[in-house]
Amino acid sequence: xxxxxxxxRTMLENRPATNPASGRRNWLGLKTLxxxxxxxxxxxxxxTVLAPVITTxxxxxxxxxxxxxxxxDINGVPxxxxxxxxxxxxxxxxxxxxxxxxxxxxxxxxxxxVDTLMPPLTSHELVLAYASGGATRGLAVGVAVTIAMSxxxxxxxxxxxxxxxxxxxxxxxxxxxGVIGGIxxxxxxxxxxxxxxxxxxxxxxxxxxxxIERLPEFLQTLALFNPxxxxxxxxxxxxxxxxxxxxxxxxxxxxxxxxxxxxxxHRLFATGYKLKA
Numbered sequence: 001x002x003x004x005x006x007x008x009r010t011m012l013e014n015r016p017a018t019n020p021a022s023g024r025r026n027w028l029g030l031k032t033l034x035x036x037x038x039x040x041x042x043x044x045x046x047x048t049v050l051a052p053v054i055t056t057x058x059x060x061x062x063x064x065x066x067x068x069x070x071x072x073d074i075n076g077v078p079x080x081x082x083x084x085x086x087x088x089x090x091x092x093x094x095x096x097x098x099x100x101x102x103x104x105x106x107x108x109x110x111x112x113x114v115d116t117l118m119p120p121l122t123s124h125e126l127v128l129a130y131a132s133g134g135a136t137r138g139l140a141v142g143v144a145v146t147i148a149m150s151x152x153x154x155x156x157x158x159x160x161x162x163x164x165x166x167x168x169x170x171x172x173x174x175x176x177x178g179v180i181g182g183i184x185x186x187x188x189x190x191x192x193x194x195x196x197x198x199x200x201x202x203x204x205x206x207x208x209x210x211x212i213e214r215l216p217e218f219l220q221t222l223a224l225f226n227p228x229x230x231x232x233x234x235x236x237x238x239x240x241x242x243x244x245x246x247x248x249x250x251x252x253x254x255x256x257x258x259x260x261x262x263x264x265x266h267r268l269f270a271t272g273y274k275l276k277a
Contacts, residue, residue, distance in 0.1 A: 037133025096138030104182025134175025162238030
């Protein structure tokens, strides 16, 4: 038998055995795809991690110098200290979303998405790998921004469990939203629509720079339907011990949104929507 045929036969015999119905998962494939997603952004860390840190610090500086002294305290908390958790969460949300969208969009536009779909990976494993890769970048940026901000304002945690939960839940939420956007969009213009008309407005209208208690009653009610608000409000509660909504309500909403997004992502991969010719 030719050597090339022997190599192929050996590869087939040694490929990971997967049988989801009996609980056998392709952990090697899942790990490989996840590490590929992490290496994608870690190799260009200046662009994917350091750049968002600089951008967030510029936001903090502008608001601290231009508004901070005029705004005064918010519910007894200095404005800059109130603002910091919102900026941290905004950086987490944007970067978790960007990692998933850029990966899938790049694979589709270059025509190598088939390399991801051919291995014996289930739809759940694909969702977990892509979402975990995006969440890892979001969390990495969040940690970097928090460390950088600690030199300019107090970011001492009040409840570490709330911080961890909302940071992780928000990262996965945006990564899965990025997976959905990356699968749906066929070109950069369509992705710009999602970013410009969904992600950015929901980020800025979620209480990042203000307390919703100062909004008219109608806008307060409207804010409660924005999942980004609960992500920012929960993280802020973890840092300063104050929130605009009940903490348990935010936890339930974040869990519910993530479950819905997971089912949606799984369905897209399972049906091959815009992925299989």
